[in-house]
Amino acid sequence: MTGRPATSLAAIRRWSARINVADLLMWIVGGAILIFIVAGSIATLRLGIYSFRQWVDFIVFGLAQGGVYALIALGYTMVYGTLRMINFAHGEVFMSGAYTAYFLAFTLAQNGWIERYPVISLAMIFAVSMGTSALVAVLVERIAYRPLRNAPRLVALITAIGASFFLQYAFRGLYGSGFKAYPRMSFLEGSWSLGDFRILHLQVVVIVAAALMMAVLYLFIQKTKTGKAIRAVSEDKAAAALMGISVDRMIVITFVIGGLAAGFAGVLFALMFKQVHFFMGFIPGIKAFTAAVLGGIGNIPGAMIGGAFLGIFESLGPILFLDGFGIKAPYQLKDAIAFAMLVLVLIFRPTGVLGERLVQKKA
Amino acid sequence: MTTVTTLRARFGAATGNPFSGGAWRIPVRYGAVAGVTAVFVSLIGMVEAFSRREVIETAVSMDQVLLLVITGTAGYLAASRFAARGIGKSVIAATLSGVIATLFLLALLVLGDRINLRQVLLNASPSLYLELTFGKGLGTGAGLLALQIIAGAVGSGLIALLPPAPRRALLIGLTVVAGMGILHDLMSLTFQNWGPLSVLDTWLYSSTGLKVRGASALFLIFGGWSLLWAMKGPQIRERSKTLPLARSAARPVALLAALVLLAALPQILGLFLSEVLVLVGLAALMALGLNIVVGMAGLLDLGYVAFFAIGAYTMAILTSSELAFFGFNFWAALPLAILAGVVTGVLLGVPVLRMRGDYLAIVTLGFGEIVRLLVLSDALRPWLGGAQGIGRIPRPEIGSFEFVSSQQVYYLVLGGCVFAAFISWRLKGSRLGRAWLAIREDEDVAAAMGINRVYFKLLAFAAGAAFAAMSGAIAASRLGIIYPHSFSLLISINVLAIVIIGGMGNIPGVVIGAFALVGLPEILREFGDFRWLVYGAALVGMMLLRPAGLWPEAIRKRELTARPAGVPETPSTSPSAGDTS
Amino acid sequence: MRRFSFLGLLIMVLAVLAVACGGGASTTAFTPPSDPIGVIKIGPKDPIRIASALVISGADANLGTDSQRGVELAIADRKAIKGHSIQLQAEDDGCSSEGGQAAGTKLAANPQIVGVVGTSCSSAARAAAPLITKAGKVMVSPSNTAPSLTAPDRSADFAGYLRTAHNDKVQGAVAAKFAREQLKVSKVATIHDGSPYAEQLQAVFAAEFKKLGGQITAQEAVAPTDTDMRPVLTKIAAGKPDLIYYPIFVAAGGHVTTQARKTSGLEQVKLMSADGTFAVDFLKAASDAAVGVYHSSPDFSAFAGGYADFKAKHKAKYGEDPVSAFHAHAYDAAMIMFKAIEKVGVEGPDKSLYIPQKALRDALFATKDHQGLTGKINCDKNGDCADPKIAVYQNSADNVKQAKVPDTPIWKPY
Structure with a gap:
């Protein structure tokens, strides 16, 4: 009889000892965000302004935008997976390809090639963009990252930021500060309808391209010999070097692939949104970084999933969570929602949706 | 073969x-x-x-x-x-x-x-x-x-x-001439403040650049001085050490001289350079705060601007006559602004307690953006001013003395910086500072040693936020009007760069970093867009040349120079690998 | 201020002494002008120094670069004032209040700077104008449009501030009137991009439109860097507006235009933007979707014949067409400043030039019927100098095909 309260007290104490204050606090914050989201969603749905079709539209828009984020995030995550460094200049690598290829696209549009030989023209544009981006990526690696490979990670972060500024203003100096617009490619315009739903050709192209690129990168990393070597370098540089893997070469290859991916994404971005500008890489770069983290940084399928999630949060979130509360101009807050959702996901899954276990140790 | x-x-x-x-x-x-x-x-x-x-x-x-x-x-x-x-x-x-x-x-x-x-x-x-x-x-x-x-x-x-001494002299002479020529406008304006010495301006400069006589004089004076120092310097240094009074008296005298110089600086430098000093001071204040978070506790924060914004907006809401909510004066609002920073610092700290490294970086970055978007939003416009910002923020005043021009605001910022530097210095040596250091070096080991991670991490965020909020509050009342656009991600990035370029963890290093990354770009203002190009290149260059920062902490320096065990020098594929360092 | 008047006095005394000592050599004694604020003396061979404070870095660099080129071309055209060449010191206003503060302080600290063309952004002007005014200088902005800057109750701190750009109040009202009375629409949604400019303009528009009996279905906002506008457009579609008014800039404006009519429920909506998108870049960015879009904008048909000439010179010098909308306003801002300097400047016997600052300010405010590129420039006592002829344009298919903004407005309120 006397033992029971004591044991239950001990149980409570044991139980409370297992619960970390940190966890508790985090759960409170997470719970508060969740309650806000649920309440907002219910309020919005009860308003009943938007039809089912519009809700589907929001999701499709989100997926298409997410495809763009994923395209950029793949290059990001590729470099991160190998070097464990935030390549802040990746957005500028993306910009450099799309911006340079603009001049080719413009010339091709003027002499009518785009209409006559659309496939060749497009291939040329992709080639120029991917080539430029890869070149820029390799140069940045050689000049700004390689000498600091053994320095603390923050040092490389700062050189990455420096490289990002430098590239922005270098391209501004070279090509000017105006907005340039990619020519129209009629064969990419238009939309498919599926009953009431409509999706633009380009949106499909972007989603398919992102998925394809993810598959190619994934297979490359998992199945090829080079991929294996890159993975070895990412696990342990010293051991990889002892196994006869040229660490420098593998890292250069990583940057080349990251650059090619960025150049590829750049042209698709430019075809979809038309405009190129020296500052165009900065925000998508940040968004792609967010997407990569959301999915679990360093993880290739994670970048894809992170991109899709981010796109959907941005497209659906403001209206679903905020409109019900009667908040003015909810789309102004879409990035705030995206980041709040990021916090929410990371509270419950601290290494992202598909986060790898290694991260705790290495990050 | x-x-x-x-x-x-x-x-x-x-x-x-x-x-x-x-x-x-x-x-x-x-x-x-x-x-x-x-x-x-x-x-x-x-x-x-x-x-x-x-x-x-x-x-x-x-x-x-x-x-x-x-x-x-x-x-x-x-x-x-x-x-x-x-x-x-x-x-x-x-x-x-x-x-x-x-x-x-x-x-x-x-x-x-x-x-x-x-x-x-x-x-x-x-x-x-x-x-x-x-x-x-x-x-x-x-x-x-x-x-x-x-x-x-x-x-x-x-x-x-050339042999080292004349080579040095020649290079110094040439650098000074080039520097003085490039900074023509700035130097001439500064000389004009110097009363009788203002003839220097007309003697050295014409309206377009250095006069030939000015250039040759500068070259001869600085080059000659360097040459002279090379010949006599070691002797002088040696002798000064043996002077009987030097050791005991030098310190207080030097301190006094430094204080007088600091106090007289705005008058010596004139209006624009005082403005530069104010900007450097505000950045240094933020950087001292971030130094606690990143440098001492090792928590990578990319959204530090949030606390700067919260300080500025709290100041604006409490004092602005445009909003007319409270009508506080600067001195009443300042502690509340700092308090607001501390509270949000803790609030941000909670969800990121478990996150490390890059996950922490992106979440804090997100937090910075959330704060900017909230103050910009139409939804909160009645309270936070929305896109039109908040205007008519009164200037700080003591009695009837108002801090208006940058020559006056300078003293306020200087006071803030001295205060922040003092607190940081005391924190660093304390039990708290050592706990942060332990968390920075290895979180798990620190926890195993009985350091309460939750408490110390939250404290680091709170302390860092307090300095940023103070900087924001001063910045808001100095400008008299604030806009959401001023609180962009670029500020977080810039402050982080200051901390790391300056020498992470080291207080004087951080101040030097603020001079290098805020002062220099301001001085080179007239070069317009090229200054960002140069800024980017300089970030890369400085890190390549001094990866530990301009003035690193002793511990960091040791870490960097001693190669971590088990990591061999990466074999290089090109023969020039040795060039870069 | 005291220092400046003292300087003026000193110069006067010295000059008088010099003349007295010179003895009867010259019979006409020269007295430099005196001025309550101060007099800037420019040495015999020295250039007249003016400054610009425009946004030439960052995401808005277009706007400032465009204006700066306008100023540079004005200097190239004007060449000299009373035998003194003109030198430009280009500063960056950063399109922010702290950027304006830093640039303003630097210019205020330099006694040789006669006047400033700038700022690009109203937020920068709020900080810079009081500093420039206190230093006794004048400042003419080519692109600030915030009404408060030239409001009749503006503080004395702005006494040296003028602008050649039109006030948002004018443009917002014209757009509302056009939408309500010409297009006869009754339901309108607005979009702004969080910039003080767009937010203000849509607010003025909404207020005027409601006054005319219309209904505002939504006032939405996006970020200038957004690319996918479909979600926000879908939300707008729920209110079934007849017209969307989005006075934003090329990047976001282009995206809204291309995506609006492809959004379910907005197939028939009319689109109206403002001067921020009235540019070739916009036509290229939005391509076919730009056909039929209305723009409220300064009446370019009232632009003087010199404009074609200006564009040719621009192309020759910078290798491209103007990159934003306020190059001509900047050109005019510089030109009225030169004219005022010429009017008040007094030549000394040694060919040095004396510029009395209060007189310069008064002369600028008194600018009347100056034939500028943007029309007839008349400054009022609050500093509004623009020819407030705001008209409405509509892009035709030909405009888009040739990448050329329409020449003649479809509607003028005057």
Whole structure:
């Protein structure tokens, strides 16, 4: 009889000892965000302004935008997976390809090639963009990252930021500060309808391209010999070097692939949104970084999933969570929602949706 | 056989003792890098923009200095690499690098003459070609250009071969002349503040640049001083050590002198440089705060601007007569602004307690953006002003003295910085500081040693946020009006760069970092968009040259110089791997 | 201020002494002008120094670069004032209040700077104008449009501030009137991009439109860097507006235009933007979707014949067409400043030039019927100098095909 309260007290104490204050606090914050989201969603749905079709539209828009984020995030995550460094200049690598290829696209549009030989023209544009981006990526690696490979990670972060500024203003100096617009490619315009739903050709192209690129990168990393070597370098540089893997070469290859991916994404971005500008890489770069983290940084399928999630949060979130509360101009807050959702996901899954276990140790 | 030669070439290049046939590739490479750089600065419009500015009136323009510095560096490095092989070969190496660099520029000129590069490259304009060829066209002009560049390279090569003392003197003299010429406007304005000494301005400068007499005087004075110091300096230093009074009296005297200098600085420097000091001070204040979070506790925060914004907006809401909510004065609102920063610091700290490294970075970045978006939003406009910001924030005042001009605000910012530096310094040596250090070095081990991570991490966020909020509050009342656009991600990035460039964890280092990354760009304001280009290049360059920062903490320095066990030097594929450090 | 008047006095005394000592050599004694604020003396061979404070870095660099080129071309055209060449010191206003503060302080600290063309952004002007005014200088902005800057009750701190750009109040009202009375629409949604400019303009528009009996179905906002506008457009579609008014800039404006009519429920909606998108870049960015879009904008048909000439010179010098909308306003801002300097400047016997600052300010405010590129420039006592002829344009298919903004407005309120 006397033992029971004591044991239950001990149980409570044991139980409370297992619960970390940190966890508790985090759960409170997470719970508060969740309650806000649920309440907002219910309020919005009860308003009943938007039809089912519009809700589907929001999701499709989100997926298409997410495809763009994923395209950029793949290059990001590729470099991160190998070097464990935030390549802040990746957005500028993306910009450099799309911006340079603009001049080719413009010339091709003027002499009518785009209409006559659309496939060749497009291939040329992709080639120029991917080539430029890869070149820029390799140069940045050689000049700004390689000498600091053994320095603390923050040092490389700062050189990455420096490289990002430098590239922005270098391209501004070279090509000017105006907005340039990619020519129209009629064969990419238009939309498919599926009953009431409509999706633009380009949106499909972007989603398919992102998925394809993810598959190619994934297979490359998992199945090829080079991929294996890159993975070895990412696990342990010293051991990889002892196994006869040229660490420098593998890292250069990583940057080349990251650059090619960025150049590829750049042209698709430019075809979809038309405009190129020296500052165009900065925000998508940040968004792609967010997407990569959301999915679990360093993880290739994670970048894809992170991109899709981010796109959907941005497209659906403001209206679903905020409109019900009667908040003015909810789309102004879409990035705030995206980041709040990021916090929410990371509270419950601290290494992202598909986060790898290694991260705790290495990050 | 071939392997032996390549190995030798690599060895030679890496150690700086080129005794093999492949060594001639070095000046060629230097020349090529210089040539590409020269073409690059021409094509981004720097040469043309700089051609309008004269360093020495009618004689030397800024674009010439720019090109000479680029190609001269190549010549200098090439020659110093060959110094061991004798003067003759060194001069040939320097010449070679100059010739190679020239070839690139000539290629640009010929190409520009044949095709219209301007379709793509906006700055490949006729006026650029005219500038490069001294207005003489491709034939004679190109010859003159080649002559100038090669002469520059050879000259720099010769400088490299001088004995250390005169070489130093020459370089210092030249740097001072170039610097004073480039900073003409700033220096002339500063001299004009100096009462009777303001004749310096007219004596040194004409309306366009340095006068020839000014340039030669500066060169002689500074070069001569350096030479003199090289000869007598060690003796003087030695003797000053043995002076009986020096040791005991020097410290208080130096401190007093420093205080007087700090107090008199705005009057000495004049209005604009005081403004620069205010900006540096506000940035240093933020950086001191971030230094606690990143430098001491090792928590990477990319959204630090949030606390700056919260300080500024709290100040604005409490004091602005436009909103007319509270009508506090500056001194009543300041503690509340800091408190608001502390509270949000803890609030941000909670969800990120478990996150590490890059996950922490992106979440804090998100937090910074969330704060900016909230103050910008239409939804909160009635309370936070929305896109139109908040205006009519009263200036700080003591009695009837109002802090309006930057010469007055300076004292306020100085006070804040001294306060923050003092607190940081005390924190660092305390139990708290050591706990942070332990968390920074290894979180898990720290926890195992019984350090309460939750408590100390939250404390780090709170302390860091307090300084940023203070900086924000001062900035808001100084400007009198704030806009959401002022609180962008770029500020977080810039402050982080200050902390790391300055020397993470080290208080004086952080202040130096603020001078380097906020002061210099402000001083170079007139170079417009090029300053961001240079800023980016400088971030990379400074980190390459001093990865531990300009003034690193002793512990960090040891970490960096001692290679971590088990990590071999990465084998390099190119022979120049040793060049960079 | 005291220092400046003292300086003026000093110069005067010295000059008088010099003349007195010179003895009867010259019979006409020269007295430099005196001025309550101060007099800037420009040495015999020295240039007249003016400054610009425009946004030439960052995401808005277009706007400032465009204006700066306008100023540079004005200097190239004007060449000299009374034998003194003109030198430009270009500063960056960063399109922010702290950027304006830093640039303003630097210019205020330099006694040789006669006047400033700037700022690009109203937020920068709020900080910079009081500093420039306190230093006794004048400042003419080519692109600030915030009404408060030239409001009749503006503080004395703005006494040296003028602008050649039109006030948002004018443009917002014209757009509302056009939408309500010409297009006869009754339901309108607005979009702004969080910039003080667009937010203000849509607010003025909404207020005027409601006054005319219309209904505002939504006032939405996006970020200038957004690319996918479909979600926000879908939300707008729920209110079934007849017209969307989005006075934003090329990047976001282009995306809204291309995506609006492809959004379910907005197939028939009319689109109206403002001067921020009235640019060739916009036509290229939005391509076919730009056909039929209305723009409220300064009446370019009233632009003087010199404009074609200006554009030719621009192309020759910078290798491209103007990159934003306020180059002509900047050109005019510089030109009225030169004219005022010429009017008040007094030449000394040694060919030095004296510029009395209060007189310069008064002369600028008194600018009347100056034939500028943007029309007839008349400054009022609050500093509004623009020819407030705001008209409405509509892009035709030909405009888009030739990448050329329409020449003649379809509607003028005057």
